[in-house]
Amino acid sequence: MEIGSTASAVSYPLGMWGSWSGYEQHIAEAQREYLAIKKTVMLLAEKVLEEQWNEEAQGLMEKGAKLWAVKRMLGDDQISLRRLVLPKEGEDFHAWGSRELAERSYKYNEQDVLTL
Numbered sequence: 569m570e571i572g573s574t575a576s577a578v579s580y581p582l583g584m585w586g587s588w589s590g591y592e593q594h595i596a597e598a599q600r601e602y603l604a605i606k607k608t609v610m611l612l613a614e615k616v617l618e619e620q621w622n623e624e625a626q627g628l629m630e631k632g633a634k635l636w637a638v639k640r641m642l643g644d645d646q647i648s649l650r651r652l653v654l655p656k657e658g659e660d661f662h663a664w665g666s667r668e669l670a671e672r673s674y675k676y677n678e679q680d681v682l683t684l
């Protein structure tokens with residue numbers, strides 16, 4: 569090797585793979601495993617968030633049904649709630665809307681709506 573040359577005379581052990589391509593294959597395999605694990609974690613997070621969304625949406629529907637019941641008892645129209653559409657997350661493509669609010673509102677009596 570000449571003086572001033574940028575090439576290195578140091579040799580690096582190749583370990584059990586015997587060549588640099590073995591290292592590259594190992595890195596590529598580790599990257600594939602990482603991506604597979606990441607996708608699994610993301611799918612689990614999606615399921616948990618869908619369940620949380622649906623639970624919160626159900627709570628909102630119950631509040632809306634109480635509000636609908638009060639408006640019905642007062643003889644008011646539920647104009648603002650008639651446009652309500654809450655999508656249900658998950659495998660089915662259902663949405664909760666004003667029909668469900670109206671149906672749920674009949675399970676509440678005066679005592680129920682006064683209990684906040």
